[in-house]
Amino acid sequence: MIVWLNVGSLLLGLLAWTLPFVTFRKNQLSLAVMSMGACALSLSFQIFYHHHLVKIGDWSALMDTSGAVAFASAVLIIVTILVNALTLMREKKGVAA
Secondary structure, X not given: OOHHHHHHHHHHHHHHHHHHHOOOXXXXXXXXXXXXXXXXXXXXXXXXXXXXXXXXXXHHHHHHHHHHHHHHHHHHHHHHHHHHHHHHHHHHHHHHO
C-alpha cells in the first residue's frame, strides 16, 4: 500500500503540470489553484513515503533516494509555478485585448 504513495505523487505532479493547459473554463485562476494543490499533495505524498522509510529503518533507501527526491521536488515546484504564471499572464493579455 505504501508504494502507491510514489505512484500518487507522480500522477499528482503530472496533474499539476497539465491543469493550467485545460482551456474549457474561462477562469484560469481556479485551475491554477487546483494545480498548486496537486503539487502540494504530490510533495506531501513524498514526505509520507520518507516518513515510512524512517519508521521501518530503511536507511539505505533514504540515503539512495533523498538527493533525487529533493531535486525532483524542486523541479516540480519551479515548473508548476512557471506554467501557472505563464498561463495566468496569457489569460490576462487575452482579457486586456
